[in-house]
Each structure stands twice: as C-alpha cells, then as structure tokens.
Amino acid sequence: MAEAIETGTFQVKSGLAQMLKGGVIMDVVTAEHARIAEDAGACAVMALERVPADIRADGGVARMSDPGLIEEIIKTVSIPVMAKCRIGHTIEAQVLEAVGVDYVDESEVLTPADEQYHVWKHDFKVPFVCGCRDLGEALRRIGEGAAMIRTKGEAGTGDVVEAVRHLRTVMEQIRRVEAMPDDELTSFAKEIGASVELVREVKRLGRMPVVNFAAGGVATPADAALMMHLGADGVFVGSGIFKSGDPSARGKAVVKAVTHYQDPATIAEVSKNLGEPMVGISARSISAEELLATRGW
Amino acid sequence: MSGAPTVGVLALQGDFEEHIVALEDIGVTAAPVRTAEQLARVGALILPGGESTSVAKLMDAFDLREPLRGFARSGKPVWGTCAGMILLAERIIEGRPEPLGLMDMLVRRNGFGRQVDSFETGIDVDGLDGGPFHAVFIRAPAVVETGPAVEVLASLDDGTVVAARQGNLLATAFHPELTTDRRLHALFVAMLAAEVAR
Numbered sequence: 402m403a404e405a406i407e408t409g410t411f412q413v414k415s416g417l418a419q420m421l422k423g424g425v426i427m428d429v430v431t432a433e434h435a436r437i438a439e440d441a442g443a444c445a446v447m448a449l450e451r452v453p454a455d456i457r458a459d460g461g462v463a464r465m466s467d468p469g470l471i472e473e474i475i476k477t478v479s480i481p482v483m484a485k486c487r488i489g490h491t492i493e494a495q496v497l498e499a500v501g502v503d504y505v506d507e508s509e510v511l512t513p514a515d516e517q518y519h520v521w522k523h524d525f526k527v528p529f530v531c532g533c534r535d536l537g538e539a540l541r542r543i544g545e546g547a548a549m550i551r552t553k554g555e556a557g558t559g560d561v562v563e564a565v566r567h568l569r570t571v572m573e574q575i576r577r578v579e580a581m582p583d584d585e586l587t588s589f590a591k592e593i594g595a596s597v598e599l600v601r602e603v604k605r606l607g608r609m610p611v612v613n614f615a616a617g618g619v620a621t622p623a624d625a626a627l628m629m630h631l632g633a634d635g636v637f638v639g640s641g642i643f644k645s646g647d648p649s650a651r652g653k654a655v656v657k658a659v660t661h662y663q664d665p666a667t668i669a670e671v672s673k674n675l676g677e678p679m680v681g682i683s684a685r686s687i688s689a690e691e692l693l694a695t696r697g698w
Numbered sequence: 699m700s701g702a703p704t705v706g707v708l709a710l711q712g713d714f715e716e717h718i719v720a721l722e723d724i725g726v727t728a729a730p731v732r733t734a735e736q737l738a739r740v741g742a743l744i745l746p747g748g749e750s751t752s753v754a755k756l757m758d759a760f761d762l763r764e765p766l767r768g769f770a771r772s773g774k775p776v777w778g779t780c781a782g783m784i785l786l787a788e789r790i791i792e793g794r795p796e797p798l799g800l801m802d803m804l805v806r807r808n809g810f811g812r813q814v815d816s817f818e819t820g821i822d823v824d825g826l827d828g829g830p831f832h833a834v835f836i837r838a839p840a841v842v843e844t845g846p847a848v849e850v851l852a853s854l855d856d857g858t859v860v861a862a863r864q865g866n867l868l869a870t871a872f873h874p875e876l877t878t879d880r881r882l883h884a885l886f887v888a889m890l891a892a893e894v895a896r
Contacts, residue, residue, distance in 0.1 A: 404819050404820030404821075404830060405819065406817045406818075406819045407817055407818050407819065408814065408815060408816065408817045409814065410817075410818055412818055412834055412876065412877075413813075413816040413817060413818060413834060413835075413836055416816070416834055416836045416873065416876050417813055417816065417836050417837065419713040419716060419747070419876065420712060420713055420747045420748050420749065420780070420781070420836055420837075421748075421749070422711070422712060422713055422714075422715070422748070423709070423710070423711040423712060423714070423748070424711045424712075424748070424749060424752055439751060440755075441755075442711075442751070442752045442755040442756060442759075443752065444711055444748070444749040444752045445749070475812075479751060479792070479794070479807060479808070480749050480751050480752070481749070481813065481837065498814065501812050501814065502813075503812055503813035503837070504813065526814045527813065527814055528813065653759070656752065656755070656756065657756070657759060657760075659711075660709075660710050660711060660732065660756055660760075661732065664732075
C-alpha cells in the first residue's frame with residue numbers, strides 16, 4: 402500500500418452527507434439539548450445561538466454560536482456536530498472549521514453578512530450545507546462547493562407549507578431536466594442561473610448531485626414523513642423539537658417516523674401522546690421583509 | 699441470478715440506497731430491511747454506513763436486535779460497512795452504542811478523528827484480484843484488537859486494521875458503496891453463494 406492519503410476531497414465531504422441519509426438533524430443551543438437529541442436518535446446536531454423561533458421573536462442580529470459552547474457540544478455527543486455561520490461570513494466559517502465541526506451550515510436563518518456573495522466553499526476541508534428554494538439556487542451553492550443541500554422552508558414557524566413548496570419545486574425541476582433533450586439544457590441552465598455542467602449532471606443522475614434534506618417548519622412526525630414522501634433524503638428539525646412540550650418524546654417520534662415514512666400505522670403509533678407541539682406561526686402571516694427564505698442569492 | 703436469494707440492506711438510517719444500487723449493478727436482487735418479517739425473507743444482510751448511535755437506537759425501538767443476532771448466528775452472511783462494522787463488533791471503546799457483539803474485535807469509533815480527517819486512499823485487500831481498492835473513510839472506525847477467529851483482510855501502512863472477516867461475517871471500516879468498484883460486493887455475494895451451497 403503506497404497510495405497517498407487524501408483528506409478534504411469532495412468525495413469525503415459529500416460522503417458524510419450520504420451517511421446522514423434517512424436521518425433527522427436537530428437544532429440545539431446547549432450541550433444538554435445535544436445530549437437529548439443524540440439520545441432521541443438524531444443522526445447529527447446543529448449548533449446555533451438561538452433556535453429560529455426565538456430569532457424570529459427576539460429580532461436583532463443572529464450570529465454564529467460561541468465557539469466555547471460548540472466545543473462543549475462536540476465533547477458531549479459522539480454524533481456529527483454541525484454549526485451555522487452567516488451567509489458570506491468567511492471568517493465565521495474558518496472559525497467553525499478550526500473548532501472542529503463536522504459540517505458548516507451557511508444559513509439564511511442567521512443575519513446575512515454579505516448581501517451579494519456567499520462563501521467560496523471549495524477552499525475548506527470542512528464540508529458545507531446550504532439552503533435553497535429551487536434547483537438553480539441549489540446548483541449555485543454546489544458550484545461554490547456545497548457538499549449537501551437543504552430546501553429552506555420557513556424556519557421558526559412550525560408551518561410546513563414553505564418546506565413543501567421548496568421541495569416540490571426542486572423535485573419538479575429535476576424531473577423536467579431528466580426529460581429534457583440535451584439541446585435545451587443550456588437555455589434552461591441560463592434560466593435558472595446554474596452552470597450547464599451541473600444541469601447536465603442532474604440529467605445524468607436523475608437527482609440532485611449531492612444529498613438533499615428538507616428544512617424549515619417541520620413540527621410533527623407526520624410533517625417529517627411528508628418531506629420523505631416528497632423525496633427528501635432526510636430532515637432538519639429546528640424549533641420543532643425544543644420549542645415543544647416534550648422534546649425527548651417528540652424527537653424520538655420524529656426519528657421513527659422518518660425511518661418508517663411509508664408505514665402510516667407506525668407514524669400513527671409514534672404520534673400518540675406527544676404533548677404540545679411548538680406554537681406555530683402561519684407562514685402566510687409573515688411580511689415579506691421578515692421572511693428568512695428570501696436571504697441568499 | 700434468478701432464483702438466487704435476495705440480499706437485504708438494513709434500512710433504518712444511513713446510505714442503504716447506495717448499497718442497493720451497488721448490488722443491482724452486479725445483477726443481484728436487493729431489498730431494504732426495516733422489520734423482522736423483511737429480515738426473514740433475505741439470504742444475506744448488509745449493515746450500511748450511517749450513524750451507529752441512530753441505527754442502534756432504531757434497532758432497539760423496533761425490536762430488531764435479537765432477530766439480527768439470530769440471523770448472523772444461523773450462518774447467513776452479514777457485512778457491516780463503517781457504522782455497520784461498529785455494530786458487528788463485540789467490544790467498543792467508550793462502550794456506546796451497544797453493539798450486536800458478533801465479531802471478536804475491539805473497535806474505536808471515529809478512529810481517525812473528526813470529519814476534517816476523513817480521507818480516501820488505495821489499500822490492498824486479501825482475496826481481491828486486480829490491484830488496490832480505492833477506499834473512502836468517513837469519520838471511520840478503526841479496529842484496535844482482533845481475536846484469533848478474526849482474519850485480517852486489509853490494514854493501512856501504520857498497521858490499523860480496516861477490513862476483517864470472521865466466518866460468515868465481513869467488516870470494512872470504509873465505504874465500497876460510495877465508489878464504483880464492485881469487487882467487495884461481489885465477494886460478499888460469493889459468500890452468500892457458498893452459504894447456500896452448504
């Protein structure tokens with residue numbers, strides 16, 4: 402055995418996302434949350450300063466978490482730890498890489514640091530996940546080096562309607578590309594603002610070139626199963642767990658519902674007696690300037 | 699392969715679809731396994747990559763631990779990749795999650811470090827012709843000790859064991875399902891053919 406050992410390749414970055422498939426990634430703000438999430442069966446945790454429902458309620462600027470807190474979370478759990486940086490905040494991303502997180506989420510849930518450019522993610526060894534509302538946005542992020550995508554939904558609402566809209570949009574566009582003759586791909590790539598090479602890759606694979614989770618408004622086991630049914634590879638649950646009456650029970654139920662999303666009897670069983678879900682805000686009642694999903698370019 | 703038994707892939711969490719695609723590539727019928735009833739219908743089983751903590755919890759939540767142990771002890775082939783290798787082990791440093799305890803080895807989770815230390819490289823695997831196997835290691839476990847019944851199939855330059863076999867049980871710390879080289883899937887299918895002939 403004399404072959405070189407290579408780290409930080411796209412294969413190992415996108416490969417970690419493949420290991421998370423069929424799983425639930427839970428937002429946590431403390432090490433205690435992280436322990437509860439791991440015990441509930443989360444396949445990874447996402448560290449952030451405040452859950453999206455609180456960011457929405459409190460207002461102000463939402464930033465990367467305290468690195469000390471992220472280190473504490475890393476020490477507490479054995480599952481992968483992700484953390485959010487602000488869109489375009491290259492230094493926050495470098496800090497998260499230095500702390501040793503397993504994935505960086507360049508996230509619209511935090512207040513953007515740059516209203517024109519995203520982080521150039523190819524320069525990092527740590528992989529990135531980014532949000533999208535449609536296939537063009539997803540392929541722009543992949544072009545910048547994202548190794549995993551999540552549809553955005555509308556974080557902190559407990560209203561699944563935007564998550565459904567964004568995932569439906571992506572899946573419908575992928576089906577169109579699959580059926581599209583080669584001579585129409587260039588114009589389509591131009592229309593959605595993505596590179597022709599990545600659009601061709603989508604046609605060849607018949608799916609997104611990287612793993613795609615659903616996020617933004619999932620509050621119940623049935624919501625999570627719905628996202629799987631619509632074609633998500635897995636689910637992010639933000640405020641839905643730790644803003645509910647019984648986070649441990651709800652977390653376990655969501656994990657089981659994702660595994661058995663094709664089995665309504667199991668979803669019914671796990672959905673019983675979970676206590677209060679998070680208090681929801683209808684996404685329709687939110688004014689355009691307060692929407693998080695429209696952040697990112 | 700008509701008439702040949704189906705290879706199951708444990709589909710609680712992880713990259714089970716990638717294994718199903720790899721098996722279908724070499725003409726093998728493959729099926730996801732989420733219940734004891736589905737397990738009873740397959741002739742061999744792959745424990746895929748994923749998060750071993752999540753998989754172990756789901757295994758217990760759906761009462762699959764004893765059926766899986768019984769399946770392996772009946773002599774049917776079982777192959778664990780990465781998280782699957784952790785679950786096959788008898789002993790894990792730190793002691794969690796509780797493994798199935800089938801292969802006589804001690805395994806360290808995240809044996810090479812965190813995600814930034816994940817790597818790929820070529821390794822020689824005993825029993826595979828055609829040169830080194832390009833192996834992808836993602837937050838991979840490392841085998842720290844092996845008992846006398848365990849045959850080491852591959853090691854890194856520093857001696858760390860990354861592939862091993864104990865009778866009908868096969869374990870790899872890396873992910874052959876993520877690349878296009880199907881030699882290890884073919885080797886596992888040959889183990890099934892040998893078991894059926896016996």
